[in-house]
Amino acid sequence: MPSLKQTSMQQKLIITAWLFISTFLFLQCSKGGAEVNAFAPSPSGQGGSLARFAIVGNYLYAVDQENLSVFKIQDAANPQLIKTTRVGFEIETIFPFKDKLFIGSTSVVHIFSIDNPENPVKLSVAVSPTVLRRCDPVVAKDTVAYATLRVNGECGGVQSILACYDIKNVLNPVQKSVVFVGEPYGLGYKDDVLYVCDKMGGLRVFDISKAYQPVQIKTLNDANWYIDVIPYNDVLICWTGTGAMLYNITDQRNPQLLTTIQ
Numbered sequence: 001m002p003s004l005k006q007t008s009m010q011q012k013l014i015i016t017a018w019l020f021i022s023t024f025l026f027l028q029c030s031k032g033g034a035e036v037n038a039f040a041p042s043p044s045g046q047g048g049s050l051a052r053f054a055i056v057g058n059y060l061y062a063v064d065q066e067n068l069s070v071f072k073i074q075d076a077a078n079p080q081l082i083k084t085t086r087v088g089f090e091i092e093t094i095f096p097f098k099d100k101l102f103i104g105s106t107s108v109v110h111i112f113s114i115d116n117p118e119n120p121v122k123l124s125v126a127v128s129p130t131v132l133r134r135c136d137p138v139v140a141k142d143t144v145a146y147a148t149l150r151v152n153g154e155c156g157g158v159q160s161i162l163a164c165y166d167i168k169n170v171l172n173p174v175q176k177s178v179v180f181v182g183e184p185y186g187l188g189y190k191d192d193v194l195y196v197c198d199k200m201g202g203l204r205v206f207d208i209s210k211a212y213q214p215v216q217i218k219t220l221n222d223a224n225w226y227i228d229v230i231p232y233n234d235v236l237i238c239w240t241g242t243g244a245m246l247y248n249i250t251d252q253r254n255p256q257l258l259t260t261i262q
Helices: 004-029
Strands: 053-056 059-063 067-072 080-086 091-097 100-105 109-113 121-126 138-141 144-149 160-166 174-181 184-190 193-198 202-207 215-220 226-232 235-240 243-248 256-261
Touching: 053 091, 059 091, 067 091, 091 138, 100 138, 138 184, 144 184, 144 193, 160 184, 184 235, 193 226, 202 226
Parallel strands: 184 226
Antiparallel strands: 053 059, 059 067, 067 080, 091 100, 100 109, 109 121, 138 144, 144 160, 160 174, 184 193, 193 202, 202 215, 226 235, 235 243, 243 256
């Protein structure tokens, strides 16, 4: 029998999930009346790396500090909690890629298979030997996963990095390289360009045409603090310390500011 604490947490997740779905549907319906399949699997790179929710098909996956919960959302007005699985300690973020979920914590990146969408199965854990404790927003692309490992403030440690993991063998992810950064937060990619939010260094733009060897090519300093990014078609949506900023990324290596929302 679940404890009162577990029951309360599940109720909070259900309420939050319902609010998330309602907002998601509202945004979909606001796109000029175009017909949209709101629950079609979304392309990678269109979710924020700091998100605690991810929609894949007819399912919503949510993480709290220790658990992964699966909701069936075919009936958006009545989301059903299907399963809750313990992941580990200090879970922070979730990012879907193909048939996998990449779940970041303050210590490792957990990789789950959702071949069976109602029964996520842990495949492996990606560990960085560079630092012992950090915060882990993560995104995945083809055979590589990128994570920002922030080791100052609440996360402890000394040096923050952008870590690159080889995930060709998803059962045995291997860190291939690191790039030293200041105080990184969210990240996102569009094709062969990776955008990394750095509170100390602005929005860093990396060429990732060589997947395991990111090369910084530009830094944007239009905001006092870039927190997270979502590349959406030819627009880069940036969550900042004062609101939001939209960039035109038709030329992905040279983002152009469109507007600021405060």
